[in-house]
Amino acid sequence: MIYVLAVLAGIVGAVVGWFVTAGATAWIAGLFGMSDFEGARGMFAAFVVGPIGALICMIASIWIVLRFGTRQLSFGHMLARLAGVLAAIALLVAAAIWIRLHTLDTYTDSLPPTLEFEVGVPATMVVPEPPALRVELHTDKNVGEGLVAEHWLPTEDRRRVLTGSVPLAFKTSSRLLVISWPDHPTRLFRLRLSRDPPSTRMLGAWQRPDHIDIAGESGPRAAPADDPFEIRYRVRRAGED
Numbered sequence: 071m072i073y074v075l076a077v078l079a080g081i082v083g084a085v086v087g088w089f090v091t092a093g094a095t096a097w098i099a100g101l102f103g104m105s106d107f108e109g110a111r112g113m114f115a116a117f118v119v120g121p122i123g124a125l126i127c128m129i130a131s132i133w134i135v136l137r138f139g140t141r142q143l144s145f146g147h148m149l150a151r152l153a154g155v156l157a158a159i160a161l162l163v164a165a166a167i168w169i170r171l172h173t174l175d176t177y178t179d180s181l182p183p184t185l186e187f188e189v190g191v192p193a194t195m196v197v198p199e200p201p202a203l204r205v206e207l208h209t210d211k212n213v214g215e216g217l218v219a220e221h222w223l224p225t226e227d228r229r230r231v232l233t234g235s236v237p238l239a240f241k242t243s244s245r246l247l248v249i250s251w252p253d254h255p256t257r258l259f260r261l262r263l264s265r266d267p268p269s270t271r272m273l274g275a276w277q278r279p280d281h282i283d284i285a286g287e288s289g290p291r292a293a294p295a296d297d298p299f300e301i302r303y304r305v306r307r308a309g310e311d
Contacts, residue, residue, distance in 0.1 A: 072139035076132045076155045077162070083131030084124040084159075091123025092116045132156070175211055175240045181308035183238045183269065185261070187216075189249060190229040190276060190300045197222055197230055204250040211240035216247075229300075238305070241266045247301060249279075256283040257299045258290055269307040276300040 095115035104111050132155050136148060143151070171178065185207065191197060205216035216236035223231045238245075245261040257279040278297050281290040 072135065073151070073155060073158070075139070076135040076151075077158050079131040079135045080128045080155060080159050081162075084128035087127025088120045088124035091127075092120035095119040095123075128159070129156075175242065177239075177241070182240075183267065183308070184235050184306045185238055185247075185303055186235045186273075186306055187233070187247065187301055187303040188273065189218075189232045189234070190225070190302070192298050193224060193228045193230050195230070195298060197232075198252050200232055202252050203232065205234055205236065206248045206250075207236045207238070208246040208248050209240055209242045210244040211242055214239055238263075238267070247303075249299065249301075251299075255285075256290075257281075257293065257297070258283065259301050261303070263305065267305045269310055270304040273302045273304045276302045 092115040096111055099111050099115065100106070104114070106112065129152070132152055133148070136143075136151055136155070140148070140151070176182075187205075189203070189205070200218045200220055200222070203218055205218055207214040207216060214236050216234050218232055218234035223233070225231050236247075243263070243265045245263060247259040247261055249257045249259070251257070258281040259277060260280045262274075262277075278295070278300055279293040282293045282297070283290040
């Protein structure tokens with residue numbers, strides 16, 4: 071129990087020491103005429119002197135708790151236990167940073183991946199020019215505008231295909247690819263991707279829409295099983311071919 075208290079005391083001491091030291095430094099630096107141009111005085115107090123005061127107060131707080139809780143220990147044993155408590159605090163901080171980075175919804179250490187997709191329709195179907203086709207990625211975080219190629223491509227399986235891409239700007243497992251086609255219902259495709267999907271080398275299987283949204287109706291409804299629209303897709307990370 072004494073070591074848990076020592077860890078808590080160290081954390082509280084570091085926080086209090088940082089704020090007190092930084093505040094006192096900014097005040098004293100102002101008395102001595104230190105410029106605060108573009109926040110220079112505050113940055114000096116917060117990021118140079120403040121951490122020093124935090125470290126001193128943290129060590130002092132841990133030492134006091136250990137000293138009163140383990141009176142019979144020698145100086146050497148006290149230093150060993152102090153080092154152990156400091157190591158425990160360092161591990162807690164590292165774990166907190168790791169958890170925070172892995173629960174962020176945005177990509178902070180790399181460019182967001184890209185969803186590369188193909189829209190396929192029967193070759194007998196009259197298709198509009200690609201600029202008339204609107205493709206969006208709807209998530210619970212944002213709506214992203216997709217880019218499509220300039221021309222439809224014929225394929226050997228009696229389809230006409232239009233390629234495109236859209237960035238996966240946020241980490242989320244709720245993604246819909248929404249395709250708006252002139253004089254047709256809007257097609258909604260639920261993407262079977264994890265929150266932070268890995269890259270995939272090949273395009274997946276063709277997938278029909280999950281829902282269609284017809285103008286004038288109260289909301290989307292389930293798409294028929296024989297809907298002529300299909301998509302397939304892959305995830306590409308930055309730097310990959």
